[in-house]
Amino acid sequence: MSSRVYSSKFSNWISENQPKINYSFVLIGLLFLFIPTYLFLFNRVWQTESSSHGPLVLGIIFYLFWNKFDAFSINEQYQHPKIGYLLLIIGLFIYIIGRSQEILFLYVGSQIFILIGLILILFGGKTLKALWFPLFFIFFMIPFPAFVINALTMPMKVAVSIVTEQVLYLFNYPIAREGVMLHIGQYKLLVADACAGMQTLLTLEAIGLLYLNLVRSESILRNIVLGILIIPISFIANVLRVITLTLITYYFGNEAGQGFIHGFAGMFLFTIALLLIFSIDNLIQFFINRKIKSL
Amino acid sequence: MKIFNQYFYLMLLMVVCSFIPYLMQPTTYLSDLKPPVSLIGYVPKEFSGWKVLDNKVANIVDPELQQSLSNIYSETLSLSFINDKDQVVMLSIAYSPAQTEGKYIHYPAVCYPSAGFKIESINQSVLKTKFADIRIKKMFAVANARFEPVTYWALVGNQVVLDESDSKLQRVKYGLKGIIPDAILFRVSTLNVNASEGFELNEHFINDLLEALPPDRRSQLIGI
Numbered sequence: 001m002s003s004r005v006y007s008s009k010f011s012n013w014i015s016e017n018q019p020k021i022n023y024s025f026v027l028i029g030l031l032f033l034f035i036p037t038y039l040f041l042f043n044r045v046w047q048t049e050s051s052s053h054g055p056l057v058l059g060i061i062f063y064l065f066w067n068k069f070d071a072f073s074i075n076e077q078y079q080h081p082k083i084g085y086l087l088l089i090i091g092l093f094i095y096i097i098g099r100s101q102e103i104l105f106l107y108v109g110s111q112i113f114i115l116i117g118l119i120l121i122l123f124g125g126k127t128l129k130a131l132w133f134p135l136f137f138i139f140f141m142i143p144f145p146a147f148v149i150n151a152l153t154m155p156m157k158v159a160v161s162i163v164t165e166q167v168l169y170l171f172n173y174p175i176a177r178e179g180v181m182l183h184i185g186q187y188k189l190l191v192a193d194a195c196a197g198m199q200t201l202l203t204l205e206a207i208g209l210l211y212l213n214l215v216r217s218e219s220i221l222r223n224i225v226l227g228i229l230i231i232p233i234s235f236i237a238n239v240l241r242v243i244t245l246t247l248i249t250y251y252f253g254n255e256a257g258q259g260f261i262h263g264f265a266g267m268f269l270f271t272i273a274l275l276l277i278f279s280i281d282n283l284i285q286f287f288i289n290r291k292i293k294s295l
Numbered sequence: 296m297k298i299f300n301q302y303f304y305l306m307l308l309m310v311v312c313s314f315i316p317y318l319m320q321p322t323t324y325l326s327d328l329k330p331p332v333s334l335i336g337y338v339p340k341e342f343s344g345w346k347v348l349d350n351k352v353a354n355i356v357d358p359e360l361q362q363s364l365s366n367i368y369s370e371t372l373s374l375s376f377i378n379d380k381d382q383v384v385m386l387s388i389a390y391s392p393a394q395t396e397g398k399y400i401h402y403p404a405v406c407y408p409s410a411g412f413k414i415e416s417i418n419q420s421v422l423k424t425k426f427a428d429i430r431i432k433k434m435f436a437v438a439n440a441r442f443e444p445v446t447y448w449a450l451v452g453n454q455v456v457l458d459e460s461d462s463k464l465q466r467v468k469y470g471l472k473g474i475i476p477d478a479i480l481f482r483v484s485t486l487n488v489n490a491s492e493g494f495e496l497n498e499h500f501i502n503d504l505l506e507a508l509p510p511d512r513r514s515q516l517i518g519i
Contacts, residue, residue, distance in 0.1 A: 014298065022302035029309030036313065044396050092312045100319035101470045102396050103463070118305070147459040150405050157408075178439055179413030190411050 026118065033095065033114070037107060045104065045143055053203040057141040060210055064134035071131050076124030088117030104143045112138050133213050140206045149198065156196040159235070164191075164242045173250065184250045189257070197238030200270060204234045208277050222284050229280055237273035241265050321470040325452055326392040326477040332515070334372040334388055342507035345500065348375040348383060367391050367398045368480075376500065384500045387482040388516075393475050394451060394466050400478045402458055403434055403447050412436040412443070416490065419457060422446075424502050427517050432457045435490040444493030445484040446501065452476035455518045481516055 014021065038058070046054040091113025098106025112135060119128045128135075157180045165177040168184070176183040180191040208230045212223050244265050249257030326332070340347045364371070372388040391400055404417060417434040434445045449456050451465040452474070462478070469476040483501055487493035505513050 021298070022300065025302040025306035026309075029306035032310045032313040040396075088308075092308070096312060096315050096319065099316035100321075101467045103467065104396075114309075121305070122302075145459070145463070146399070150459075154408060179411055179437070180408065181411040181438065193409060 026122065030114075030118075034111065037099070037111075041108070041143075053199055053206065054141055054143075056203060057137065057206050060206060061134055061137050061141065064137060064210070064213070065131070068131055068134060071127050072123065074123070074126045074130060076126055079122065079124050080120040084117045084120030084122075086117070087113050088121065091115075091117055105145050108142045137206070137209070140202060153193050153196045153198050156198060156235075157191050157193065160196060160239055160242055161191045163239045164246060167239070167243060168246065173247075175246075182246060184246055187249050187254060187257075189246060189249060191242060195238070195242055197234060197241075200238055200266075200273070201231065201234040204237075204270075204273055204277065205230050207274065211278070211281075219288055222281070222288060225284055226277070226281050230277060233273055233276050233280070237269045237276070240272075241269040244269070319471075319473075321473045321475045323474050324393055324477070325469065325474050328474075332370065332390050332392075332477070332479075334370040334390060337372055337388065337512060338374065338386065338504065339507050343503035344378045345376040345384075345503060346378075348377040364389075364401075367400060382485070382496055384483055384485045384497060386500075386504075387480075387484075389480040391478040391480075394462070394478050395475060399459070400449055400462065400480050402432075402449065402480075403436075403445050403482055404432065404458065407434070407436045407443075407445070410438075412438040412441075422498055422501065424505055424517070426505060426513060427519060429517050430455050430457060433494050435493075441486065442488045442490075442493075443484050443486055444490050444497060445482060446494060446497040447480070447482040447484075449481065450479045450516070450518050452478075453515075453518045479516065 041054060091110045094106045094113060095110035097103065098108075098110055115135060115138075116128060119131065161177055161180045161182060165175055165182060168175045174185055182189045182191065205227070208226060212226060245257050245262060248261055248265075368389040369392050370390040372386070374386050375383055376386060377383050389400070391398060394400070404414065408414060413436070415435040415437050417432065420431050420433050422429045422431045429448060431446055431448045434447070436443045436445055449462065451462045452469055454465045454468075456462040456465055466476060483497045485493045485496050487496070505517065508516070
C-alpha cells in the first residue's frame with residue numbers, strides 16, 4: 001500500500017518537472033562529451049601563446065548562449081529529427097575519431113555538428129536560426145591544424161617585417177632587413193611567430209563580431225565592411241607594435257625591448273586597435289545614415 | 296511523463312560516445328616494442344673519407360627554443376664532418392620517443408624561418424641509394440651571409456614523412472592500431488652559395504653514411 005503512495009508521488013514529481021529532467025539529461029550528456037575536451041584544451045593547448053585566445057572565446061560563447069536563452073522557448077511547430085540525428089551522428093563520429101586520435105580540429109569542431117543536431121532534434125529550425133551567432137562563434141575556438149597556422153603566419157611575419165623596415169627607413173633610421181630578421185643600429189631583432197599577429201587578429205575579429213552582434217546592427221553592409229576592415233586594422237596595430245619595440249630596443253637596448261615593455265606594448269596596441277574598430281564603426285554608421293537621408 | 300524518453304536515450308548515446316575514445320586511444324608506445332634508441336655513438340666518427348670535425352664554435356640557441364626542443368626529443372645528435380677535399384657537412388639526428396600533443400616533431404621548413412632564415416626554394420625529391428629510394432625534402436635556406444642547402448626527411452614509426460600532414464596521417468594510422476609511434480628527424484646540410492652543389496654534397500654524404508652504418512641502424516633511418 002505505502003509503495004503505491006510513494007510511486008505515485010514520484011510519478012507526480014516527474015510529470016511536474018519533466019522539462020527540467022529532460023534538459024538535465026541532455027546537459028549531462030553534453031558534459032560527459034565536452035568536459036574532457038575543455039580540460040584537454042585548457043591543460044595542453046591553451047597554455048601556448050599561439051592559442052591563447054581560446055579561453056576568451058569560450059567565455060564569449062557562454063555569454064552569447066546565456067544572452068539568447070529565450071531562443072529555447074520559441075514556439076516550434078516542427079522538429080527536424082532526420083537532419084538532426086544525421087548531424088548528431090556525424091558529429092559524434094567526428095568526435096570519437098578526433099578525440100581518440102588527438103586531431104584537435106575534429107575533436108573541437110565536432111561540437112558544432114553535435115549542438116546543431118541536438119537543437120534540430122529537440123527544438124527546431126527557428127531556434128537554430130536564433131542561435132546561429134553563438135554557434136558560428138565556436139569556429140573561433142577551434143584550433144587550426146599546425147600547417148594551416150604556419151602557412152598563414154609566415155606571410156604575415158614577412159609583411160610585418162617589410163612594413164616595419166620601410167617605415168623606419170623613411171624616418172632615416174639605420175635599419176636593414178633579412179627575411180624576418182631586422183638589423184637596427186647594432187641590434188638584431190627576430191620577428192617571431194607571436195609578432196605575426198595571428199592571435200591578435202583572431203581575438204580582434206572575435207571581439208569585433210561580438211560587438212556588432214550585441215549592438216544588433218541591422219545593416220548587413222555594416223557587418224561585412226567592419227568584419228573585413230578589422231583585418232587591416234589588426235595588421236596596422238601589429239606593425240605599430242613591432243615598430244615601437246624596435247625603436248625601444250634601438251634607444252634603450254635589448255633588455256628594455258625584451259622586458260615587460262614587450263607585453264605592455266602588446267596590450268596598449270590591442271586597446272588602440274579596439275578603439276579604432278569602434279570609431280570606424282561609428283564612421284560607417286554615419287555614412288550609411290547620410291546615404292539613407294539623401295535618398 | 297516517462298524517465299526513459301527521447302532525452303534519456305540521447306543522454307545515453309552521448310555518455311557512451313564519451314567513453315568510446317578511451318577504448319580506442321592508442322596506449323602502446325612503439326618505443327617500448329623495440330630496443331631503446333640511443334644516439335650516442337650512433338654514427339661512426341670516420342668513414343669513406345669523412346671525419347668528424349671538432350669545432351668548438353658553440354651554437355647560440357635561444358633558451359626557450361632549447362626548452363621546447365628538449366620537451367620533444369629525448370636524444371639529439373649534432374656533428375660536423377669534413378672530407379679530404381675540405382668540404383664540410385652538418386649532420387643532425389633527433390629522436391622523439393612518443394608523438395603526442397605538444398611533442399610533434401618540428402620540421403626544418405618551419406624551424407629555419409622561425410630562426411630568421413628565408414627559404415629560397417624547397418622541393419620534394421627522391422634520393423636513390425644503394426639500399427632504398429628515400430623521399431627527401433631539399434630546402435635552400437638563407438640568412439645574413441649564410442647560405443645553407445638542407446636535405447632532410449623524418450620517420451614516424453618506420454614510415455618516411457616530409458611534413459606535418461604526412462606525419463599526422465602516419466600517426467593516425469598507428470593510432471588506429473592502438474600504437475603511439477616514435478619519430479626520427481634526419482637532417483644534413485652544408486654551407487654553399489651554390490644550391491645544387493650543396494645538395495649534391497649532402498646526398499653524397501648521406502650515401503656514404505648509409506653504407507657505413509650497421510644494417511639495423513640503417514633500416515631504422517630509412518624506414519625499412
